[in-house]
Amino acid sequence: MKARIDKLYFYLLCLFAFSIPFAGFHIPKYVLGGLILLKIFIIIKDVKDFQSIVIKKKKVLMALLICPISISITMLYSTDTVTGLSLLGRYSFCFILPFVFLVKNDNKVLVYSVLSYAAGAFALILLNFILIVVKWDEPVFYSYSKFYYQNLSSYVALHPGYYSLIISSALFVILVYLKSKIKLLAVSLCAIILFLLSSKGIIILSFVGIAVWLYHNTIKQKNRFRNISGWIILSFFLSFFLTQTHIFKRIKQSYISFQNVSSVYEDPNNRLDENLLRFFLFKYSIDTIKKNNYSALFGYGIGDYQKELLTTYEEEKYGFGLHYRYNSHNQYLTTTLMSGIVGLIIFIVYLLTPIIFGNMENVLSGIFVLILFGYAFLESYFSREIGILISSFFITILSMLQLRCSKKHQKFIM
Secondary structure (H helix, E strand, C coil), rough: HHHHHHHHHHHHHHHHHHHHHHHHCCCCHHHHHHHHHHHHHHHHHHHHHHHHHHHHHHHHHHHHHHHHHHHHHHHCCCCCCCHHHHHHHHHHHHHHHHCCCCCCCCCHHHHHHHHHHHHHHHHHHHHHHHHHHHHEEEEEEEEHHHHHHHHHHHHCCHHHHHHHHHHHHHHHHHHHHHCCCCHHHHHHHHHHHHHHHHCCCHHHHHHHHHHHHHHHHHHHHCCCCCHHHHHHHHHHHHHHHCCHHHHHHHHHHHHHHCCCCCCCCHHHHHEEEECCHHHHHHHHHHHHHHHHHHHHHHCCCCCCCCHHHHHHHHHHHHHHHHHHHCCCCHHHHHCCCCHHHHHHHHHHHHHHHHHHCCCCCHHHHHHHHHHHHHHHHCCCCCCCCHHHHHHHHHHHHHHHHCCCCCCCCCCHHH
């Protein structure tokens, strides 16, 4: 009976991981609900076994839980409790997932979970291609990025930037864990989709991540020919950067925007330039943080921080930001607005948890932390459910992977 329940729980974990790319359809929530109920049943059935796992992983659990707990505390000084509770619901993933993935034989379970996530990412790619066939009405392939945003994003409820994050993370899961002959084909497909989506930040971070992976496997393992697929991917990235793709045009346009301004803030028209938009969002976010010492130290609370930022837009007559109700587009600034410098330090520790407690020999931990750290400068990804879900999923799993693997499970670790 116990073996069957454990097997069912394992399959549900894999299903949950597979469903994460489809968060727009709310599928992960339903699967997670089933996991929670089954987890409660398992705990009740064998409390001592659960206690032993908790004791073994107590330091990791504390590191993983301190971030959502600190965010929850900001509710105590938020005046808008309705908005605060609504936003706090997203952070429940950070709190629940460490307990959900607290299992025996964790290396096998956790590695199969991230591989299931990668499978879900490819299922999402397939769904998008099916939608393209149904919706395509253009004689020329002008821009997959624009076509996706205008026609497909509403169907899958996924912004192109987060679609890119899903594909990028799946790419590195495949690079590190997949041992199949289709590895090269899979990573090539991921690379093509990334460039077609044209998310500049994710592409650059992915390029750096591949360089780290190549260094780890060619220098550290002293095997220069085993990972020839990595060199091919790197060449693929470089060739696309040097050709007239949509991403190349976006980078070129950004360069022109920066060249034509002596000072970003002098010309009012710059506030409407897409390439300079984040400068103003960052500036007004910093101005909001600096309004008083208390808000700088502890923030405005999860219920009020966005309202305070919109007030600054109104004071500065920044109608563009006010109309679209833009957040900071920087996770570090958003966290500081919400929970102050104290919360920012806790958030950074949370991001570093996979490196502090996880498998130090697993290059995926370093790469994913690098991507999250870099992407936090460009997006407030904890402001969206899909961003929190992806981040907490990988941070939890990579933090819980053991430092040393048994021989039985070594075949899963690069």
